[in-house]
Amino acid sequence: MTVALQGARAVLRQLDHWMPAKAADTRRVLVNADTRMECAVMAPVIEALARDPRIGLAFTSSTRPNEAARVFADLGRDIKTVHPFRAALSRFDLYLVADLLWTPLARGARRVQMSHSVAGKYGDTYDRPTQPMRGWDRLLFINHRRARNYLAARAIETDAARVVGMPKTDRLVNGMLERSAVLGELGLDPGRSTVLYAPTWTSHSSLQQMGPDIVRILVDAGHQVIVKLHANSWDPSRPLSSGASGRQDWAGRLEQALGRQGILASGSDACPYLVAADVLVTDHSSVGFEYLLLDRPIVRVDMPVLIERTNIAPVYVEMLDRVSWTVRSAADLPVALERALAEPARHARARHQVACEMFYEPGGATARAVRELYEVLELDLRPESAFPF
Secondary structure (H helix, E strand, C coil): CCHHHHHHHHHHHHHHHHCHHHHHEEEEEECCCCHHHHHHHHHHHHHHHCCCCCCCEEECCCHHHHHHHHCCCCCCCCCCCCHHHHHHHCCCCEEEEEECCCCCCCCCCEEEEECCCCCCCCCHCCCCCCCCCCCCCCEEEECCHHHHHHHCCCCCCCHHHHECHHHHHHHHHHCCHHHHHHHHHCCCCCCCEEECCCCCCCCCCCHHHHHHHHHHHHCCCCCCCEECCCHHCCCCCCCHHCCCCCCCCCHHHHHHHHCCCEEEECCCCHHHHHHHCEEECCCCCHHHHHHHHCCCCEEEECCCCHHHCCCCCHHHHHHHHCCCEEEEHHHHHHHHHHHHHHHCCHHHHHHHHHHHHCCCCCCCCCHHHHHHHHHHHHCCCCCCCCCCC
C-alpha cells in the first residue's frame, strides 16, 4: 500500500469517526461480481438481504466496471450500481463476493466470500490453494472436502471457515421448480425426452472441440435439446485461446445445429434447465455435480486434455465418472443416451453418495448463509424481514 493511499484511508476513517453515528440497525452491503454466473450463485442470499429494510445493497463489478448493470441484470429489480473507484471511497459494512475478487475499500468493511463451484478445476486456486487468503471474515464453503483442503493448506484462518452448502441449489430439492412448468415456459414439449448439454468453458472443453457436432447428434437421435453455456463462453473480452466466445459465434453455430428441436438457454442460473432435463450431457462442469441432486442420469464426455490443463484432482474425475455413462466421442452419444433413458436408476446409489459428499445438507444452504451474514453484520434476523426459506 502506497503512503498516499494509507494517508487517504486514514483521513476517510477519521471523517467517519467525526460523522454522526449511523443508526444502530442500518447496514450497507457491497456485492461484487465478475459474471452473471457469480451473480446467480449469490442471488438467493441477495434476495434475502433485499427483504430487510435495515440493509442497503449496492452492486459493482471490479473487473467490468462499465458492465455492472448487465452482470446483475438477472436479479430482476432496480439495482444500484457503483463504479469500483467510487465504491472504494464509500462506506460499507459488508463486502460480498463469489470469487477471488479483492477490492480495496479505503473505509474498511467486513469481507465474506462464497464458493461458486464444486468441480475442482484450477485446483491450486479454488480447491487446494497454494497462496494464503487472509483478511476474510467468512469463507462460506459448499462442502467439508473443500473446507478441509483450505485448512490443510493453511490458506485461511480457521475461525473464518463455515460450511453452509450451496444456496443456488436449494430450489433443486425444495420443490420450487417443476419440470413441466419450466419446459412450458421455455416453449418446449414436456412429453418429449429432453437432453441438456452443459459443457464447461475452456479452450479444451467439449464445446470447443465438438460442441456443434454434439448438438446435431442429439437432435438427430430424436431428442429435444437445451444448450446451456458457461458465462465465460459468451464473454467477448476473453481471448479466443482461453475458450471464451472470442471471435466464435456460438449463438449462430449452435442455433443452426438445434434447428427447431431445442433452445440455446439465455439464463445465467442453470437450475431451471437442470430440472427440465431427463438426462444431462457434460464434460467436467460444476453443473454435472449439481445435477446429482435431482438423481437423474448423466452422460459424461471424457476430455483428458481438459482434465490435465485445468488441474483437476483425480478424485473429482473419478467421482463424476462413477455416476455417469462415459463416452469418448460425439458419435458414441446416441447409444449412451439410449441406455441412460432406459435405465435411469442405474448409478443411483453412487449419485446419492457423491451428492452427499459434494453438497452439505441441500435445501437449507440459503438459511445458513444468511445467518452467517447477519452475524457478521451484527444484526438480529427478524422473522418479518427474513427470507421465507
